[in-house]
Amino acid sequence: MTxxxxxxxxxxxxxxxxxxxxxxxxxxxxxxxxPERAVGDAASPAPTAQQQxxxxxxxxAADPLxxxxxxxxKDAIVAFVARxxxxxxxDFVPPAExxxxxxxxxxxxxxxxxYAQLAFALDRVxxxxxxxxxxxxxxxxxxxxxxxxxxxxxxxxxxxxxxxAATHAGVTTEEFDAIVRRWILTxxxxxxxxxxxxxxxxxxxxxxxxxxxxGFKTFIVSGxxxxxxxxxxxxxxxxxxxxxxxxxxxxxxxxRDGVPRIERLPAVDFVDDKAGKPVGIQEQIGQRPxxxxxxxxxxxxxxxxxxxxxxxxxxxxxHHTDATRESAYDRDSAIGTLAxxxxxxxxxxxxxxxxxxxWKVVFSFExx
Amino acid sequence: MTxxxxxxxxxxxxxxxxxxxxxxxxxxxxxxxxPERAVGDAASPAPTAQQQxxxxxxxxAADPLxxxxxxxxKDAIVAFVARxxxxxxxDFVPPAExxxxxxxxxxxxxxxxxYAQLAFALDRVxxxxxxxxxxxxxxxxxxxxxxxxxxxxxxxxxxxxxxxAATHAGVTTEEFDAIVRRWILTxxxxxxxxxxxxxxxxxxxxxxxxxxxxGFKTFIVSGxxxxxxxxxxxxxxxxxxxxxxxxxxxxxxxxRDGVPRIERLPAVDFVDDKAGKPVGIQEQIGQRPxxxxxxxxxxxxxxxxxxxxxxxxxxxxxHHTDATRESAYDRDSAIGTLAxxxxxxxxxxxxxxxxxxxWKVVFSFExx
Numbered sequence: 189m190t191x192x193x194x195x196x197x198x199x200x201x202x203x204x205x206x207x208x209x210x211x212x213x214x215x216x217x218x219x220x221x222x223p224e225r226a227v228g229d230a231a232s233p234a235p236t237a238q239q240q241x242x243x244x245x246x247x248x249a250a251d252p253l254x255x256x257x258x259x260x261x262k263d264a265i266v267a268f269v270a271r272x273x274x275x276x277x278x279d280f281v282p283p284a285e286x287x288x289x290x291x292x293x294x295x296x297x298x299x300x301x302x303y304a305q306l307a308f309a310l311d312r313v314x315x316x317x318x319x320x321x322x323x324x325x326x327x328x329x330x331x332x333x334x335x336x337x338x339x340x341x342x343x344x345x346x347x348x349x350x351x352x353a354a355t356h357a358g359v360t361t362e363e364f365d366a367i368v369r370r371w372i373l374t375x376x377x378x379x380x381x382x383x384x385x386x387x388x389x390x391x392x393x394x395x396x397x398x399x400x401x402x403g404f405k406t407f408i409v410s411g412x413x414x415x416x417x418x419x420x421x422x423x424x425x426x427x428x429x430x431x432x433x434x435x436x437x438x439x440x441x442x443x444r445d446g447v448p449r450i451e452r453l454p455a456v457d458f459v460d461d462k463a464g465k466p467v468g469i470q471e472q473i474g475q476r477p478x479x480x481x482x483x484x485x486x487x488x489x490x491x492x493x494x495x496x497x498x499x500x501x502x503x504x505x506x507h508h509t510d511a512t513r514e515s516a517y518d519r520d521s522a523i524g525t526l527a528x529x530x531x532x533x534x535x536x537x538x539x540x541x542x543x544x545x546x547w548k549v550v551f552s553f554e555x556x
Numbered sequence: 557m558t559x560x561x562x563x564x565x566x567x568x569x570x571x572x573x574x575x576x577x578x579x580x581x582x583x584x585x586x587x588x589x590x591p592e593r594a595v596g597d598a599a600s601p602a603p604t605a606q607q608q609x610x611x612x613x614x615x616x617a618a619d620p621l622x623x624x625x626x627x628x629x630k631d632a633i634v635a636f637v638a639r640x641x642x643x644x645x646x647d648f649v650p651p652a653e654x655x656x657x658x659x660x661x662x663x664x665x666x667x668x669x670x671y672a673q674l675a676f677a678l679d680r681v682x683x684x685x686x687x688x689x690x691x692x693x694x695x696x697x698x699x700x701x702x703x704x705x706x707x708x709x710x711x712x713x714x715x716x717x718x719x720x721a722a723t724h725a726g727v728t729t730e731e732f733d734a735i736v737r738r739w740i741l742t743x744x745x746x747x748x749x750x751x752x753x754x755x756x757x758x759x760x761x762x763x764x765x766x767x768x769x770x771g772f773k774t775f776i777v778s779g780x781x782x783x784x785x786x787x788x789x790x791x792x793x794x795x796x797x798x799x800x801x802x803x804x805x806x807x808x809x810x811x812r813d814g815v816p817r818i819e820r821l822p823a824v825d826f827v828d829d830k831a832g833k834p835v836g837i838q839e840q841i842g843q844r845p846x847x848x849x850x851x852x853x854x855x856x857x858x859x860x861x862x863x864x865x866x867x868x869x870x871x872x873x874x875h876h877t878d879a880t881r882e883s884a885y886d887r888d889s890a891i892g893t894l895a896x897x898x899x900x901x902x903x904x905x906x907x908x909x910x911x912x913x914x915w916k917v918v919f920s921f922e923x924x
Contacts, residue, residue, distance in 0.1 A: 361838050418842045429842030441834040448864045450838050466809040470729050470818050474786045474797030496816045
């Protein structure tokens with residue numbers, strides 16, 4: 189039977205979202221629940237950008253981009269900000285139009301060895317398992333519970349769709365917010381053993397603060413779920429919920445037993461990746477950014493849309509070149525594939541940040 | 557033939573949007589293009605809230621709500637703001653959570669005798685007619701061109717869908733932005749003869765500024781098209797594009813002849829009305845507001861969602877009671893029907909603003 193066009197579009201949205209998550213298959217290490225991820229194991233939250241600014245010694249505070257080494261990337265940022273903020277200058281941009289957009293995974297925090305949101309989904313399976321005895325014999329849940337992530341995700345898109353539906357839906361938006369808040373404070377990154385919120389890039393925190401100090405509004409435009417990022421982005425990045433754009437589940441407002449609620453449905457409403465990023469930007473931000481920061485081909489269209497407007501524009505790609513301090517990957521990686529955007533960066537004037545060369549520190553905890 | 561569920565949903569979105577616009581049928585006066593709406597007839601833009609604050613004499617400036625008469629409505633606003641801003645008080649709300657949402661049509665500006673967006677669509681038909689000779693013999697365009705709005709809209713939802721598709725799609729988002737900007741500066745309200753941007757309510761401009769001065773973020777949550785409001789809401793209301801939530805057309809990003817563009821498709825993506833308002837709020841604002849301002853049953857769910865959260869909440873309904881200075885209508889009006897929200901206001905603690913009694917002036921031009 190031939191599917192109706194709208195049905196096919198609906199299915200296509202699921203597939204697109206599943207593909208984003210599936211990219212995480214490669215490089216996944218088998219993992220079960222470990223003591224450090226147990227609920228209640230409260231970790232100290234990472235210092236916020238503001239706290240870090242407050243704590244900085246006076247000498248270091250003189251350079252707002254102190255974790256950036258001198259070089260082309262740092263120069264490009266400083267020169268761009270100087271151009272657009274110089275009043276009466278030929279390239280002056282009024283503050284209302286100083287819109288900067290940032291991808292999240294791989295641009296503001298680590299995405300290797302797997303997206304944090306997938307780690308969250310896998311942890312949720314463990315947490316919800318007691319209420320789902322049938323999962324003990326049903327894939328992909330059976331393999332997740334056995335700690336075999338690779339086998340769990342071997343079911344492809346269908347497996348991912350099942351995992352996301354089972355772990356991201358069937359709760360209200362406020363319940364989901366609380367679940368994410370609890371997880372982000374207690375879960376630990378599988379390689380560093382650090383809380384996820386410490387896996388943010390110190391140079392990018394400084395860049396966010398530097399842009400805001402110069403009248404920019406900073407936005408996240410992520411392929412990840414918007415409701416997975418919003419609960420902690422205020423504390424960690426200094427970015428309020430309405431300035432986070434991401435992929436979305438379908439939502440339904442209803443009054444149940446006299447109590448108004450917004451339910452998360454097991455259906456994908458919007459995939460904010462690739463050509464979806466400019467659409468998400470227009471829908472939610474409503475104007476074309478003048479600066480865009482990404483790290484993968486999923487950010488290509490966002491960079492293209494941002495930098496093809498008139499006047500001064502800044503497009504920047506974080507290139508993961510540092511296997512010692514973080515990870516080294518680009519065109520052959522299933523997560524954060526970077527090929528076309530890297531190839532076209534020179535002719536498009538996009539600045540490539542060489543993480544190893546351009547960043548004095550990657551994570552704030554390195555200095556400890 | 558039975559339609560597939562997804563197709564039915566798609567159709568339902570169109571119908572819902574058409575119904576919003578169709579409400580404008582009642583009360584429509586026949587109108588054709590008139591000289592004062594000709595393109596190029598630049599009207600003075602309405603003073604912005606900031607300009608008005610700057611222009612105000614020192615004595616009047618002492619009361620930020622100077623166009624509000626003393627009474628319960630004004631008292632409720634001032635008391636609510638005092639409660640949530642009193643540091644160390646029991647009801648203190650941090651600035652990041654001081655989210656206030658405003659309906660647009662009938663709450664911030666006039667919606668009678670027809671929605672401005674419908675007037676815009678009708679004007680667009682006249683403007684585009686030379687490129688569409690077939691419209692001379694095809695409804696609903698034929699009647700629009702003959703100046704018979706009632707007859708044009710007699711075709712019901714189908715007619716409205718045709719009008720919106722023909723006048724709001726097939727252009728890029730940036731072209732549409734420019735079209736709206738030009739229209740809003742040159743079109744005039746059919747009753748007052750004033751530019752539309754002067755049809756905003758002076759007391760509500762003061763309320764927006766008062767809330768912002770007290771650390772609130774102000775948002776518009778409108779059943780109207782988001783891209784119809786954004787081009788002028790910054791100047792008129794002091795609200796930036798990302799703080800406007802509204803109904804949306806489907807968008808498509810593409811590169812055509814080497815130029816990136818976002819095309820407005822002739823399809824409705826989201827209807828931000830009734831139960832859609834809390835969903836639109838969650839999608840775009842990402843947190844539950846603490847204050848909501850509406851004027852019709854289309855705002856019921858937004859008021860309900862806002863005021864049913866914990867802690868101090870303010871729900872307010874602008875009741876159109878002033879036939880002399882503006883319009884008097886509620887439960888029997890097809891535009892801005894107000895029945896259930898008015899009936900339930902007392903038990904829900906929603907404050908009803910009696911426009912005639914509570915507003916010293918309605919429009920800023922009254923004082924001239």
